[in-house]
Amino acid sequence: MPKTARWAATLTLTATAVCGPLTGSALAAPEPAASGLYAPSALVLTVGHGEAAATVAPERAVTLNCAPKPSGTHPAPVDACAELRDSGGDFDALSSRAGVMCDKRYDPVVVTVHGVWQGKRVAYERLFGNECLKNSGASVLYAF
Template sequence: MRYLRSTRAATAFAAATGLAFVGTALTGSAYAEPAKPASLYPPSAIVLTLGQGESAATASVRRAVTLDCAPLPGGSHPSPAAACAELAAAGGDLGLLTAIPGNRPCTREWDPVTVTADGVWEGRRISWSATYGNACEMRSRVAEGAVFSF
């Protein structure tokens, strides 16, 4: 079988045989190039919220930001590069970022605060939340990092 090397030859062949190349882009050959992926990076985009209440389902959202990490850090988060670096170091596991107990003294008042993270990390769907007894306790656990500093 002979391959058609130019648009002119393909057109002449089609006219001579009565065939039509409908919907085919001819770019130097009779074969279209394969589709290319939109990006080399899997998506990483997360919505982070801070709410007043005992659970993610019932908390009144007080603050929310977006965090995009791939291909470049961005979003409405105040420190996207630092937050993305922390998430990358933790392998996207937000629980690791808050697993160490804080050393800040806090009162024992019950005024619950819930933080959430919902979105996609390196192509995987994530949904995470944590509830703290009060804002002081929450800051004690997450204040060292950039992810929840918004």
């Protein structure tokens, strides 16, 4: 009998050690909102005069962090993060307002966005014909 009791105890301890972590809520995936998890969203935006970012020295740069809460050196981080969330992270969807008057003078301005948006790497460049066209956008993101 003592040998049988020893085997039973060993089998019980082994089953508990192996199967114990698999029981209960350990199998359930945590909800992102409940656990405080979030996809990182941190961007650096630059602006400079010229036709391509590769040939232009940035004149201004700002940071924009959207998770866990909007922050950074961008002048309106809350609104800029809201626009990006609403557009699904589509920078091209942030367009110009209709009816804004700008001159047709060609003095190109290039805006770049680099970093991470909701966990995905971002490298974006947008060319505007002049500063007025850049600032006329409905987007708060490019207004810095």
